[in-house]
Amino acid sequence: MTATYIALANTTVPAGGLATVTFSNIPSTFRDLVYVISGQLENATSTDTILRVNGDSGGNYSRVYSYGSGASVSTASETALNQFLPWYTRNNGSNAIGYVMDYSATDKHKVILARSNNASNEGTSMQTQRWANTAAITSLAFSSSTNEFAQGTTFALYGIVS
Amino acid sequence: MPIPLGVLAQAGAGGGGGGGVATNAYVWLASTILSSNQTNIDFSNLSSSYSGTYQHLQIRAVCRSARSAAEDDLRIRIDGDTSGLYASHFLKNAESSFGGANATQMVYNGMMIANSQTANSFSAFVIDILDPFEATKNTTIKILGGYTANLASTVMLGSGLYRSTSAMSSFRLYNGFGDFAAGSRFSLYGLKGS
Numbered sequence: 001m002t003a004t005y006i007a008l009a010n011t012t013v014p015a016g017g018l019a020t021v022t023f024s025n026i027p028s029t030f031r032d033l034v035y036v037i038s039g040q041l042e043n044a045t046s047t048d049t050i051l052r053v054n055g056d057s058g059g060n061y062s063r064v065y066s067y068g069s070g071a072s073v074s075t076a077s078e079t080a081l082n083q084f085l086p087w088y089t090r091n092n093g094s095n096a097i098g099y100v101m102d103y104s105a106t107d108k109h110k111v112i113l114a115r116s117n118n119a120s121n122e123g124t125s126m127q128t129q130r131w132a133n134t135a136a137i138t139s140l141a142f143s144s145s146t147n148e149f150a151q152g153t154t155f156a157l158y159g160i161v162s
Numbered sequence: 163m164p165i166p167l168g169v170l171a172q173a174g175a176g177g178g179g180g181g182g183v184a185t186n187a188y189v190w191l192a193s194t195i196l197s198s199n200q201t202n203i204d205f206s207n208l209s210s211s212y213s214g215t216y217q218h219l220q221i222r223a224v225c226r227s228a229r230s231a232a233e234d235d236l237r238i239r240i241d242g243d244t245s246g247l248y249a250s251h252f253l254k255n256a257e258s259s260f261g262g263a264n265a266t267q268m269v270y271n272g273m274m275i276a277n278s279q280t281a282n283s284f285s286a287f288v289i290d291i292l293d294p295f296e297a298t299k300n301t302t303i304k305i306l307g308g309y310t311a312n313l314a315s316t317v318m319l320g321s322g323l324y325r326s327t328s329a330m331s332s333f334r335l336y337n338g339f340g341d342f343a344a345g346s347r348f349s350l351y352g353l354k355g356s
Contacts, residue, residue: 004190130283
């Protein structure tokens with residue numbers, strides 16, 4: 001029986017932290033991708049993690065999100081962004097997961113269904129994100145320009161067959 | 163830290179054939195990719211084919227309505243049952259909405275992008291159907307879905323109930339207003355219970 005949900009890569013941030021984690025050379029042999037992040041940032045400043053596809057820093061990203069803090073709930077749509085913003089967190093435990101749908105199709109813009117959770121501070125969120133490009137995704141680069149990923153934070157990427 | 167994927171990808175690809183990798187618990191069962199517009203997406207013979215092997219089902223879909231509108235519904239009907247045995251709720255953006263109780267299908271209003279919106283933009287859904295073959299439980303589902311485009315955008319968490327303990331034999335996805343557009347993709351997966 002062919003494996004369906006396959007671990008492609010994972011890494012754990014070493015001592016000293018990391019500013020960027022990049023999954024590169026992603027093969028086009030799967031239908032969907034799933035990324036899973038668990039950990040925290042280096043300091044107490046809440047920061048949006050940046051996700052760029054194929055190195056694209058143009059204004060080709062959009063999103064709609066809903067967010068609940070326990071005290072309030074809000075929603076917003078943003079367009080012409082220079083990156084996805086999949087994970088808003090700080091120096092305490094949190095996690096994020098994203099479903100990158102039809103990532104290798106060349107007739108579709110790419111959609112990511114994303115969830116993130118930070119129970120201590122920022123709350124919980126859900127997002128739909130779109131990269132306005134029909135190119136197959138070959139790399140996903142996560143970075144945090146003002147607040148590095150802390151030691152022990154894990155990044156994992158999975159491929160789903162169909 | 164760049165992580166090229168070649169080595170791990172090759173290791174994973176052999177996972178089902180041994181090599182010390184655990185038995186697959188999540189298995190692709192079927193897919194439909196539309197080459198032309200189509201009104202309904204049906205998956206059938208589920209109980210007879212899968213009840214002995216899988217505990218849960220999952221649908222992963224990337225789809226678009228062919229109708230000239232901003233958005234359409236996503237609807238789900240089980241075993242062709244049109245009696246009022248369904249209920250559905252959803253959290254859409256920051257609003258709590260009610261798809262209906264004692265309804266004739268599960269309905270998630272405005273969740274699917276339609277053909278007046280940005281070209282090449284599609285909605286995405288991950289739909290879990292829990293215990294569809296259990297004879298002692300009503301069938302429940304949960305959904306994460308949404309899209310972004312020029313006229314509207316949405317993100318949604320949804321729940322659904324089908325008040326029947328019959329083992330599920332089939333389900334239908336449709337939007338109630340028109341066809342799914344060419345290029346839409348629907349994949350069915352099975353999750354083993356043990």
